[in-house]
Amino acid sequence: MTRKALSAAALLLLIVLLLLGFSTATLTAVRTPLSLGDYVAIWGLKGRAIERGGSLASVFRVDPDGATSHPEYPPLWPMVLAGFARATGGWDELVLTLLRPFLLVGALAGAAAATRAPPPYRLLAAAAVSLLPYWRSPLYAGYAEPLLVVLLLAALLESGREGKGAALRLAFVLALAALTKQEGAWAALVTTGTLVAARRRVPALAALGGWVLGVVPWTLYRHAHASTSLADFSLAAFRPLGVLAAVGALAREAGPAALAVAAVAGGLLALAPRTRQRRRGLLLALGAYLLGLLGAFAFARVDVGWLVRWTWDRLGFVPLVLLVPVLAEALAEALDGPSAEGAPAGETGEGASSATPLADRRQEPLLPPSLETSSSGPTTIPFPAALHMS
Amino acid sequence: MSVPLAPPRLRPVVAALLAGGALAFLAAGALAPDLPFRDSMALAARFWGANRTTRLLNAPGFAREAAFARHVLDLDAAWPLASDAVLVAGPDVSRERADALLRKAAYLLAPRRVALCRGQEEGVRLLRAPGPGEEGR
Numbered sequence: 001m002t003r004k005a006l007s008a009a010a011l012l013l014l015i016v017l018l019l020l021g022f023s024t025a026t027l028t029a030v031r032t033p034l035s036l037g038d039y040v041a042i043w044g045l046k047g048r049a050i051e052r053g054g055s056l057a058s059v060f061r062v063d064p065d066g067a068t069s070h071p072e073y074p075p076l077w078p079m080v081l082a083g084f085a086r087a088t089g090g091w092d093e094l095v096l097t098l099l100r101p102f103l104l105v106g107a108l109a110g111a112a113a114a115t116r117a118p119p120p121y122r123l124l125a126a127a128a129v130s131l132l133p134y135w136r137s138p139l140y141a142g143y144a145e146p147l148l149v150v151l152l153l154a155a156l157l158e159s160g161r162e163g164k165g166a167a168l169r170l171a172f173v174l175a176l177a178a179l180t181k182q183e184g185a186w187a188a189l190v191t192t193g194t195l196v197a198a199r200r201r202v203p204a205l206a207a208l209g210g211w212v213l214g215v216v217p218w219t220l221y222r223h224a225h226a227s228t229s230l231a232d233f234s235l236a237a238f239r240p241l242g243v244l245a246a247v248g249a250l251a252r253e254a255g256p257a258a259l260a261v262a263a264v265a266g267g268l269l270a271l272a273p274r275t276r277q278r279r280r281g282l283l284l285a286l287g288a289y290l291l292g293l294l295g296a297f298a299f300a301r302v303d304v305g306w307l308v309r310w311t312w313d314r315l316g317f318v319p320l321v322l323l324v325p326v327l328a329e330a331l332a333e334a335l336d337g338p339s340a341e342g343a344p345a346g347e348t349g350e351g352a353s354s355a356t357p358l359a360d361r362r363q364e365p366l367l368p369p370s371l372e373t374s375s376s377g378p379t380t381i382p383f384p385a386a387l388h389m390s
Numbered sequence: 391m392s393v394p395l396a397p398p399r400l401r402p403v404v405a406a407l408l409a410g411g412a413l414a415f416l417a418a419g420a421l422a423p424d425l426p427f428r429d430s431m432a433l434a435a436r437f438w439g440a441n442r443t444t445r446l447l448n449a450p451g452f453a454r455e456a457a458f459a460r461h462v463l464d465l466d467a468a469w470p471l472a473s474d475a476v477l478v479a480g481p482d483v484s485r486e487r488a489d490a491l492l493r494k495a496a497y498l499l500a501p502r503r504v505a506l507c508r509g510q511e512e513g514v515r516l517l518r519a520p521g522p523g524e525e526g527r
Binding site: 017020021024025027028030031032033034035036037039040041044045046048049050052053058061062063064068069090092093094124127128131132133136138260263264267268271272327330331334335 | 396401402404405406408409411412413415416417419420421423424427430431433434437438442445446449450451452471489492493494496497500501502503504522
């Protein structure tokens with residue numbers, strides 16, 4: 001088989017994987033109405049309250065004591081649910097599922113655009129993101145993480161660009177991320193620190209501005225509605241051993257998955273010194289992001305083991321999506337050599353180069369020569385028991 | 391800094407194996423869904439062909455409490471949005487079940503506040519309560 005044929009076969013395989021990921025994730029999301037877990041208790045409850053009450057303050061009315069629905073959480077995702085419901089003729093839990101494929105497309109486009117490598121590797125990054133298990137959990141169909149990853153991928157893209165326009169867009173998407181989840185606010189702070197360390201003053205100020213815009217108005221607003229504390233965390237609950245408890249719980253709950261990710265990521269990055277160097281800032285930022293999340297468990301009011309058990313996969317999903325473009329770049333470097341480098345659309349910063357097809361830029365074969373063998377009205381609908389989840 | 395993980399000639403092979411293994415693992419997960427493809431499609435067809443109320447009552451999170459959800463939807467239609475509600479749970483209702491019913495009632499009755507209290511009668515009841523601005527009327 002010729003190199004050209006191998007490249008075409010690899011491309012075809014990646015397209016098939018992307019379609020597999022997108023179609024199975026979409027089918028999982030849109031086959032049943034949103035009705036499970038935190039959707040009913042938190043996101044959907046607040047979205048429905050906003051849509052039907054006509055006011056953002058409704059999120060405090062439904063749960064003034066903050067007992068079950070976390071009214072202190074940032075409000076953007078419930079507002080998106082409410083806005084989408086208004087735009088589509090009223091609150092319908094099944095129509096709302098259509099948001100998921102839109103966000104998935106955004107995440108795939110973001111992952112591809114954030115990958116600084118030739119197009120096949122961008123396609124690979126998108127395929128890998130589409131295949132992550134998070135998208136196929138029916139429980140998570142109405143959750144906020146997809147919006148957060150779209151915004152943070154956009155922030156990753158904008159943070160690599162220069163100019164006032166890019167800085168404004170960075171501030172905007174980080175503000176929206178901070179308004180989506182508390183992890184978004186933490187990501188904005190980590191981005192600020194990373195850009196300061198890189199002595200990129202304008203983007204750093206923009207990232208800080210995004211954090212301020214995303215955090216301060218909402219904090220003032222919720223304080224005005226007597227929502228002054230976090231339900232699951234507080235400074236008074238500080239226990240240094242909480243971090244150790246979280247590490248132990250993580251080892252029990254996520255040990256094999258974390259080891260697998262570490263092995264693949266560590267292995268690919270070990271083979272790609274130029275990618276490690278070029279993406280050092282992002283890798284450090286992801287490490288700081290994870291350390292921050294881990295440190296937060298020291299302030300948990302609730303049982304740390306319980307908290308880790310119900311959150312680790314969602315918390316890990318966001319940095320994993322942001323890591324995928326870097327791993328695709330590392331693979332490109334290991335397969336094609338250090339010159340296998342593309343620039344995100346609109347990239348003007350250092351290290352930018354034109355993206356050309358894999359076959360044209362390859363310096364080493366895609367596969368070892370030994371593998372190149374050829375030259376050529378209410379009714380009851382019965383549901384499967386597996387779907388009956390409380 | 392370069393890590394001498396593998397000789398240069400072997401690096402593409404190692405990288406391809408790592409990436410290929412990871413993609414294969416992820417693809418295997420996508421190919422082994424929680425429901426067979428045909429069942430998923432049938433489920434989607436039934437839900438998308440149903441009306442809004444039917445969808446809600448048969449949604450996975452409500453189907454087991456469909457009678458309760460139906461009753462709450464009737465109250466939702468009858469009560470003004472300005473009112474609030476109290477869910478009274480009898481001594482035979484466990485804490486976990488009362489909390490689960492409270493979450494469902496709060497969702498269906500939003501933006502009304504639904505408070506939980508314990509009663510002497512068995513079972514659960516939903517009572518209308520004065521909402522903000524309704525007190526004293």
